[in-house]
Amino acid sequence: MRYYSTKNKNHLASLQEAVLRGLPPDNGLYMPEHIPAFSSGEVQAMASWALTDIAFHAAKKFLAGDVPEEVIGSIVRKAIHFDAPLVSLTDNLHILELFHGPTLAFKDFGARFMAHLMGWLVRGDDRKLTILVATSGDTGGAVASGFLGVEGIEVIILYPSGKVSPLQEKQLTSLGQNITALEIEGTFDDCQALVKQAFLDPGLSEKLRLSSANSINISRLIPQTFYYLYAATRPQLAGSPIVFSVPSGNFGNLCAGLIARRMGAPIEHFIASTNVNAVVPEYLGSGQFQPRPSIATISNAMDVGNPSNFWRMAELYDQDPEHMRKDITGLAFSDEATRTAMKEVYDRFGYTIDPHGAVGYLGWKTYEARHPGKRQGIVVETAHPAKFTEVVEDVLAIKVPLPSQLQAVAAGEKQSRLFPVNFPQFRTFLMDRV
Numbered sequence: 001m002r003y004y005s006t007k008n009k010n011h012l013a014s015l016q017e018a019v020l021r022g023l024p025p026d027n028g029l030y031m032p033e034h035i036p037a038f039s040s041g042e043v044q045a046m047a048s049w050a051l052t053d054i055a056f057h058a059a060k061k062f063l064a065g066d067v068p069e070e071v072i073g074s075i076v077r078k079a080i081h082f083d084a085p086l087v088s089l090t091d092n093l094h095i096l097e098l099f100h101g102p103t104l105a106f107k108d109f110g111a112r113f114m115a116h117l118m119g120w121l122v123r124g125d126d127r128k129l130t131i132l133v134a135t136s137g138d139t140g141g142a143v144a145s146g147f148l149g150v151e152g153i154e155v156i157i158l159y160p161s162g163k164v165s166p167l168q169e170k171q172l173t174s175l176g177q178n179i180t181a182l183e184i185e186g187t188f189d190d191c192q193a194l195v196k197q198a199f200l201d202p203g204l205s206e207k208l209r210l211s212s213a214n215s216i217n218i219s220r221l222i223p224q225t226f227y228y229l230y231a232a233t234r235p236q237l238a239g240s241p242i243v244f245s246v247p248s249g250n251f252g253n254l255c256a257g258l259i260a261r262r263m264g265a266p267i268e269h270f271i272a273s274t275n276v277n278a279v280v281p282e283y284l285g286s287g288q289f290q291p292r293p294s295i296a297t298i299s300n301a302m303d304v305g306n307p308s309n310f311w312r313m314a315e316l317y318d319q320d321p322e323h324m325r326k327d328i329t330g331l332a333f334s335d336e337a338t339r340t341a342m343k344e345v346y347d348r349f350g351y352t353i354d355p356h357g358a359v360g361y362l363g364w365k366t367y368e369a370r371h372p373g374k375r376q377g378i379v380v381e382t383a384h385p386a387k388f389t390e391v392v393e394d395v396l397a398i399k400v401p402l403p404s405q406l407q408a409v410a411a412g413e414k415q416s417r418l419f420p421v422n423f424p425q426f427r428t429f430l431m432d433r434v
């Protein structure tokens, strides 16, 4: 399978090029040349398959021909070693819990699969691959954990000193091995600028093999199709149309759902649920895509004002909002409504939902009220409530116990190197690692 750039269909890249480069040279986004589909017989059979079986067969559809079958199996087993349970709150409202990975957010699916696939793609190279990541918190944690111990790859994380939560800082700095954390005496933008400058430096890229692990890498979308295929084929949902409500920010998760549907997942409709950063719901209303600076909310992993994956969605619908509207409804909600929804879910169902999942719940509830008829609603829960204890404990007036994964992190020892915002010094640091 080859991958094209959303800015130029004639620019085709191999799997290796698309994954290790991350972005095409024209600054578009890589898309698979065609979307592989399961036969209706295969989709029916999936009802009795486990998540890892579905993951293996779906990964094979994309990677066969480029990666040997036994390697695909091993990447899937190493990356997806946790479950994605579908918890039913009523007979037609279900929560798809995507937070059972090591960093308790759905980003573990993408980051771990990307890490192990990259590890295989660079096997036998004499030069190490150095991955530079600037992070304001969560992405860095999933990437660090995903790449831990992957041979042939070294990860250098830059984070702004004093601007990430203590637990997030531990997630970035306590791993050791092939993960190095640089605590930058500056802002997230300073971290990002240092990384950008490193990529543009010809001397550096001559000596070091640099790559990024950003969220728009195509290898992060592939594993996110697995859980849509899995959830939509569970036998208890059979018989009624299935609607997914996806709490969205940069729209990678929703985009993977659209791809899973084209692969054959029996999904009737998607709800793009956002906080007040509502650029995509507005596009679905007006047909105009108008990015703008983001606004801070309590569902902060969705505070995105210019969602990158919008261009992949536009590509899937031939840039036609009318066409996209048939499959996706966009709905946006305030922090006030989100808090009320968290309370409602707790009081009615005894379920503790995090602020992102609560936005998804509101999306489903609104859609269901507007569309009479029996449907199965699946709300995608993207993070464990313990990742957002402050908001959850404040709104629900309960204590959220720290899951074992976070207890281990909290007990780890911070190992970081304080670093000024100084490119020549950063450059020397990188050169000295060769």
Ligand SMILES: *Cc1c(COP(=O)(O)O)cnc(C)c1O
Pocket (backbone or CB within 6 Å): 105, 106, 107, 138, 247, 248, 249, 250, 251, 252, 253, 254, 301, 302, 356, 382, 383
């Ligand atoms: C990243 C993230 C999102 C947004 O996902 P996108 O793929 O960027 O739309 C939602 N919830 C949580 C908890 C996240 O970490």
